[in-house]
Amino acid sequence: MRPLYDPFGRPLSLPHPPQRIVSLVPSQTELLYDLGLRDEVAGITKFCIHPDEWFRGKTRVGGTKTVHADRVAALQPDLVLANKEENVREQVEALAQDYATWVSDIETLDDALDMIRSIGALVHRAREAEIIARKIRGRFDRLEPVQGPKKRAGYLIWKDPYMSVGHDTFIHHMLGYLGVENAFADRGRYPEVSIEDLQGCDVILLSSEPYPFAEKHVEELLQAVPGAAVALVDGELFSWYGSRLLHTPPYFRNLRTAIAGID
Structure with missing residues (x-):
């Protein structure tokens, strides 16, 4: 696993499993659930609709582009997860001044698989993340080539x-x-x-x-x-x-x- 850094280029390493995670990205929120986390996730956005029990039961800290810093502060997170495209840079950098923060940058399937493994490492669920990443890679690899001209x-x-x-x-x-x-x-x-x-x-x-x-x-x-x-x-x-x-x-x-x- 390559080294991970926060938005300011500082090395990001969590020696102990985080217990107060705030996720600002819907697809990464669902990933946390599928990695087996439950009470460790303290806050999500109003667009984090999966899983439904979290959407209804977890504290919402705003939208992906309208994060309320006071709501995040009230949760006292030990890890904030964000994304370069889905979140606002200034808002994320403001949070990174006070909390361990990691920002994904996704354009390709390989980027997505790297993100899954990276989050797995951060939340001390590396084995579970590797299983998910390999299953995804295998299922995409088994997609048959399209025959004939592409639409x-x-x-x-x-x-x-x-x-x-x-x-x-x-x-x-x-x-x-x-x-x-x-x-x-x-x-x-x-x-x-x-x-x-x-x-x-x-x-x-x-x-x-x-x-x-x-x-x-x-x-x-x-x-x-x-x-x-x-x-x-x-x-x-x-x-x-x-x-x-x-x-x-x-x-x-x-x-x-x-x-x-x-x-």
Whole structure:
């Protein structure tokens, strides 16, 4: 395991298992649960919806981008877990002045597996983390290669304006495992896209998060982009980079079958 550092580049090592963890990242909160932690997790965000018992029972310290420092302080954490993209740098650095803090940076599946192992080391659950990471790696490795030309896919995460994903995102990397070509791979991060931009897509995938796309939006896009098939997809299985990745390969396998049937 490579050395771990806090946001200021200081070595981060916890000689004793942390007992007051605050997680500011939904997918990492779920990972903590799957690593076997229970009372050790003291605080979560309002977006940490898995597991449900934690969502209903744990102290919420705000949103991923609106962390209330006073609520964190009241919990007196011995470890804060954050993420470079999902949390606000200034808020995280302010917490790191007072508490042991680790920030993940995820763009690829390998990054996600490194994160799982790193958190496992920090919370003294290295063996459990290694088991999860190996299971995820094995399930992705067993995804069969896509035969024939890849469908050109537009993955939408927002409406008014429509927003998609560029080449430097975790979702883009997951689209590769799904076996489709990201229609907006030439753009960065989360670009705004127009109906005209979507005209060249074979398929348009509407994510369940962060915008709650529904069947009415499918109908709207079928009319606006008549040359494309449109489908609702589970956004958590494209964007959550913790232990939920265990469920992504079988979901992708089924979704591939549906996409392959598109003329």
